[in-house]
Amino acid sequence: MSQPYVVRYVGGPLDGRVDSLPSTPDDPKQTVTYVHLHGGPKIVHIYELSYAVEYGCEYRLRAEEAEPDVIG
Structure with missing residues (x-):
């Protein structure tokens, strides 16, 4: 029996x-x-x-990009 591929979210x-x-x-x-x-x-x-070798892969929340400076 093979183990399932696990995907985690962080x-x-x-x-x-x-x-x-x-x-x-x-x-x-x-x-x-x-x-x-x-x-x-x-x-x-x-x-x-x-990737996480021990169980499959994980998806990590992308860091928010800084807002562009507003001139005006």
Whole structure:
């Protein structure tokens, strides 16, 4: 019996989520986009792929980029 391929999420609203796949994906996604819809504005979180040898891979929340300076 083979072990499932485990995908973990670190940070943001998906922190602690664990998905199990039956096998290793041939070409895992480099990023995962999570869109939170609610009564207010749409909130987008981007997770970047990071490998974890002991269990598969994990997606880590991308650090927010600094807002550009506004001149004016």
